[in-house]
Amino acid sequence: MDHNDEEMMREDFARVVRLEEQIADRSGPEVSEDVEFSLDVLGGEHARIRKSWASGPHAEHWGHLEGAYAAWDWLDLTELNADLRHGQARGLTEIQQRNVLQAGELHARRDPQLRKQIAQAIRDRAPRRIERSR
Template sequence: MEREHEEAMRIEFVRYTQLGEDRYRPDATANDRDRITAQLRETDQQWADGPHAEHWSYLSDAYEDWRQAPDTMFRFLDNIDHNGGFGVTDIQHRSLRQAGQLAGRDSEKVRDAARRYIDRTTGQSTPRPGRGQIERGR
């Protein structure tokens, strides 16, 4: 995936998640909800049918995983960092971080995992927090 396509996908996903939240605003009318639902379906279908469907699907799944099981996702990110990124691509790792932020899980642990990942990719070294530090952060 070219960088400009990835950026477009990420921008569109922010809009997509915001629309999803707007659908449940207390002041949203039935017409608002119908219009928003149609926009969500259209956006999802365009990406699902496009050349980057796999990346859109991964990002969407990661978002839902963060919403449903944040503790599992925190452990997953920590495991990815501990194993030097093994098992996920750079795009997938960025998707996991973005999904966590959008799902309201932008905690110190997500920021630390992102910093360690960036340090790993640039060759710098950041100490990994001890188990006690992770447990206290929950």
């Protein structure tokens, strides 16, 4: 996966998470027609983005990112941060390591303590940059 594709995947995944949050915030036992329509629009965009990545050439990377996000609550942050600092988290590729960090960043928006831990893990990895394809 080249750098541009990876950036686009990360942007789209963050958009999918925001859409899920918007859908959850607007959903309820009784919703107006306007809200129901907006839920349909949000749900359609959500499905379109996910389907595009899940069936495209980078489906494996997208699937790993979805899995990392879904499993985030089960991860041992202390061990994960130590592994990421040493550059090889449980045999994960560079893209997969960045997937785990992005999943944490998205979860951390709601948790100040987690946000500090993720920021530290990212700072510790700062010298290792994404290599651009030529």
